[in-house]
Amino acid sequence: MCELLGMSANVPTDICFSFAGLIQRGGNTGPHSDGWGIAFYEGKGFRTFKDPNPSCDSKIADLVQSYPIKSRAVISHIRQANRGEVSLVNTHPFTRELWGRYWTFAHNGQLADYEDWPTGRHRAVGETDSEFSFCWLMGELEKEYPQPPTDMLEVFRFVTKCCDKLRERGVFNMLLSDGEYVMSYCTNHLYWITRRAPFGKASLIDEEMTVNFQEETTPNDIVTVIATQPLTNDETWHRMKPGEFSLFQFGELIDGNAEQLKDVAYAKPKEKKKRRL
Amino acid sequence: MCELLGMSANVPTDICFSFAGLIQRGGNTGPHSDGWGIAFYEGKGFRTFKDPNPSCDSKIADLVQSYPIKSRAVISHIRQANRGEVSLVNTHPFTRELWGRYWTFAHNGQLADYEDWPTGRHRAVGETDSEFSFCWLMGELEKEYPQPPTDMLEVFRFVTKCCDKLRERGVFNMLLSDGEYVMSYCTNHLYWITRRAPFGKASLIDEEMTVNFQEETTPNDIVTVIATQPLTNDETWHRMKPGEFSLFQFGELIDGNAEQLKDVAYAKPKEKKKRRL
Numbered sequence: 084m085c086e087l088l089g090m091s092a093n094v095p096t097d098i099c100f101s102f103a104g105l106i107q108r109g110g111n112t113g114p115h116s117d118g119w120g121i122a123f124y125e126g127k128g129f130r131t132f133k134d135p136n137p138s139c140d141s142k143i144a145d146l147v148q149s150y151p152i153k154s155r156a157v158i159s160h161i162r163q164a165n166r167g168e169v170s171l172v173n174t175h176p177f178t179r180e181l182w183g184r185y186w187t188f189a190h191n192g193q194l195a196d197y198e199d200w201p202t203g204r205h206r207a208v209g210e211t212d213s214e215f216s217f218c219w220l221m222g223e224l225e226k227e228y229p230q231p232p233t234d235m236l237e238v239f240r241f242v243t244k245c246c247d248k249l250r251e252r253g254v255f256n257m258l259l260s261d262g263e264y265v266m267s268y269c270t271n272h273l274y275w276i277t278r279r280a281p282f283g284k285a286s287l288i289d290e291e292m293t294v295n296f297q298e299e300t301t302p303n304d305i306v307t308v309i310a311t312q313p314l315t316n317d318e319t320w321h322r323m324k325p326g327e328f329s330l331f332q333f334g335e336l337i338d339g340n341a342e343q344l345k346d347v348a349y350a351k352p353k354e355k356k357k358r359r360l
Numbered sequence: 361m362c363e364l365l366g367m368s369a370n371v372p373t374d375i376c377f378s379f380a381g382l383i384q385r386g387g388n389t390g391p392h393s394d395g396w397g398i399a400f401y402e403g404k405g406f407r408t409f410k411d412p413n414p415s416c417d418s419k420i421a422d423l424v425q426s427y428p429i430k431s432r433a434v435i436s437h438i439r440q441a442n443r444g445e446v447s448l449v450n451t452h453p454f455t456r457e458l459w460g461r462y463w464t465f466a467h468n469g470q471l472a473d474y475e476d477w478p479t480g481r482h483r484a485v486g487e488t489d490s491e492f493s494f495c496w497l498m499g500e501l502e503k504e505y506p507q508p509p510t511d512m513l514e515v516f517r518f519v520t521k522c523c524d525k526l527r528e529r530g531v532f533n534m535l536l537s538d539g540e541y542v543m544s545y546c547t548n549h550l551y552w553i554t555r556r557a558p559f560g561k562a563s564l565i566d567e568e569m570t571v572n573f574q575e576e577t578t579p580n581d582i583v584t585v586i587a588t589q590p591l592t593n594d595e596t597w598h599r600m601k602p603g604e605f606s607l608f609q610f611g612e613l614i615d616g617n618a619e620q621l622k623d624v625a626y627a628k629p630k631e632k633k634k635r636r637l
Contacts, residue, residue: 127485128449130410135402146423172405179457183483204481204502206460208404225481 085175085191086115087273088159089258089309091265091331095125095153096306100287100294102159103148104314107289109138109161118174119144121159122187123152124262129185133174155333156260160189167210176258177214179205179221182231184261188217191311192254192270216255220245236330236338239266243328243340250326258309265331267309269323275309276320277334285315305334362452362468363392364550365436366535366586368542368608372402372430373583377564377571379436380425381591384566386415386438395451396421398436399464400429401539406462410451432610433537437466444487453535454491456482456498459508461538465494468588469531469547493532497522513607513615516543520605520617527603535586542608544586546600552586553597554611562592582611 088105090098102121110116119138122131130152138144138161160175167173176189190213197212203222207214223245224238232238242259246268249255257268267273278285280303282296300306309329313320323329323341330338365382367375379398387393396415399408407429415421415438437452444450453466467490474489480499484491500522501515509515519536523545526532534545544550555562557580559573577583586606590597600606600618607615 125412125448128447128451130448131408133407135405142427143423146420150419170405171402171407174405180483180485183485185485206457208457208460208462 084165084193084254085160085162086113086311087189087191087256087258087309088121088157088311088314089260089265089267090154090157090306091334092155092304092306093333093335094301094304095155096304097151097153098157098159098308099148099151100285100292101308101310101314103292104287104289105159105161105310106138106141106144106148109144111139112289113161115161115163117162117164117169118171119159119161120174120176120189121147121157122176122178123154124156124185124187124260125154127184127262129178129187129262131176131178131187133171135169135171135174156262156265158187158189158258158260158265160191165193166212170209172209173211173214175213177217179217181221181225182228186221187260188220189213189258190216191256191272194249194253194255197249197252216249220249235264239264239328239330239338242266243268246328247326256311263332265307265309266328267323267331268328270325272311273309273323274311274313274320275307275323275329276313276318277305277307277336279305279334285318287314288316289314307331307334307336361442361470361531362437362439363390363588364466364468364533364535364586365398365434365588365591366537366542366544367431367434367583368611369432369581369583370610370612371578371581372432373581374428374430375434375436375585376425376428377562377569378585378587378591380569381564381566382436382438382587383415383418383421383425386421388416389566390438392438392440394439394441394446395448396436396438397451397453397466398424398434399453399455400431401433401464401537402431404461404539406455406464406539408453408455408464410448412446412448412451433539433542435464435466435535435537435542437468442470443489447486449486450488450491452490454494456494458498458502459505463498464537465497466490466535467493468533468549471526471530471532474526474529489530493526512541516541516605516607516615519543520545523605524603533588540609542584542586543605544600544608545605547602549588550586550600551588551590551597552584552600552606553590553595554582554584554613556582556611562595564591565593566591584608584611584613
């Protein structure tokens, strides 16, 4: 399988800490040594760093870890190949333009019996089921909204219906972003956590590293991190359920289909506190 | 304006030497300090490094210069903004998927009265005339070839006709690649050189750096470099004429509309020698 990492923040934030933990799973503390990639949005623009080599000993990963690129939406992936050879063309995340926005996608899982699905004008360049499902998703979106839509919440609800169909074909854990919204969809393994004031300390599971977010942030910062497995061992991560989707904008959970959603009332300090236990 | 750099090679080759010269023009020996980018193809896959900061003091540019990424098709660009603010979304090169291939484009020049041109399903995300003209080009290609074409030479001849139309709207120097072919189109400033055995030495104009290609290559290597201005001061670069296009595949010039083309008979040792004078 693979591992996913996503971030949504209300102010440009670097993901060096979380990425430092993730890349150790790319051949060191984890078996995901078949390539890695990370896409940073800056406004409507983005830049992606990719390498078909293991992230744990990638010079480019070293740069990404040490060079703080600040972003409000990030999607990252480390790969353990199942479908498609180990090569750059099969390395996540994948990006396509739709409605004058860049859409970036990363997938964890494996699908079957999807090959005859129509992908519209979007064609997969590589051989992965992941890129194919992304192209199919883009095709479905374009069919549903031939013109750029205005209600993006409705759009992501439609994406969720498409993800439900993909989940019928296997394991489909996904991160999707257009630079403003970051959506996660879960089949089996996906966790998220929202960090906000009062900030505390956190320690990575995969690396001897502790950060005091108090020193790294301002009181107004709101940062959500999404990952296949929790990256820290001293924070409470929200585990997503099968078929659950979560939509984040500027760090906040703004939509989803989880029962827990009604409890996640960020505005209420009491519950905010509860969430930090 | 901006500066372009492209490479086509028959074996995966790093472009560190040429890139080292180019990035000095990004704020040091040249005024092109409004961002830079470089796309490396590896098979059908590609990776792009981009930075809206000046290349001459970019940490990412340092990595690209020191970390030899070997590729058979490279497109790079350093920007001096005219249309569109200095930002990542306006930083070249731009990439779109068409016919199951990734197409990468970089432009030097400035266009006028193009805004009402139809771009088909391809929409520009940023504000540059460059990205817009690329989207229009992709739209024209898709209109002409709704299904993936087989005769790519015919396709690039069609691209040339589109470039002729763009040239009517201003200065349009362009590099375009699908990972196998690298095409250059000239309005005013574009040079190229093909290096092959017997290899010699070359010295950069913009940096104290000399390379002995003899030591860096094998006798079968064929590498073409395309640039807005020659990068070396001790080699003979071929200057392209207005309206001239050149198509390279695996380092070789395989098509073009230049009178000089008939003289460029690489198969003949005599003329090969002549071209090295």
